[in-house]
Amino acid sequence: MTDITRRKLMTTGGALAVTAALPASATASPDGHKTPKVHHMVYFWLANPESQSDRDKLIAGLKTLEGIPQVQKLFVGVPASTMVRDVVDNSFHVSELMMFNNTEDQDAYQTHPLHLKFVEECSGLWEKVVVHDSLMV
The missing domain is CATH 3.30.70.100 (Alpha-Beta Plaits)
Structure with missing residues (x-):
């Protein structure tokens, strides 16, 4: 795995982990707005x-x-x-x-x-x- 691919994988994985850890109240509603x-x-x-x-x-x-x-x-x-x-x-x-x-x-x-x-x-x-x-x- 190249350095760029590894970095991209780690960045994407980190962003997904942070999003998954957010409470439901911090995620976007169906109309795309945060409550x-x-x-x-x-x-x-x-x-x-x-x-x-x-x-x-x-x-x-x-x-x-x-x-x-x-x-x-x-x-x-x-x-x-x-x-x-x-x-x-x-x-x-x-x-x-x-x-x-x-x-x-x-x-x-x-x-x-x-x-x-x-x-x-x-x-x-x-x-x-x-x-x-x-x-x-």
Whole structure:
């Protein structure tokens, strides 16, 4: 096999491997357009971090947000005991990750009655919130 043929085979094989590893949401739709996905990542620091009851109430409140039609996926978590590294910030107490089909759905979620109720009932539980919204490419 010549060097050029080997290089072409490796390049094509690598491109196919990357494409196969992409999630379905990152692949083109039948009309050839990519469907954008919005990931809404929120980190909460509790006002009373020693209170298991407050943590449980916040987690339960977050899980009610799954009832909002625009929310495609919802994951709620707490810090993992992973290796200590300078780039890891696990100082938060509760986190959530939501996935939306597009920014319009994420905007609609913000004013949905279930979200407004969650904020009203649970905002006293946290002292700090950090939000990271990302458009998947």
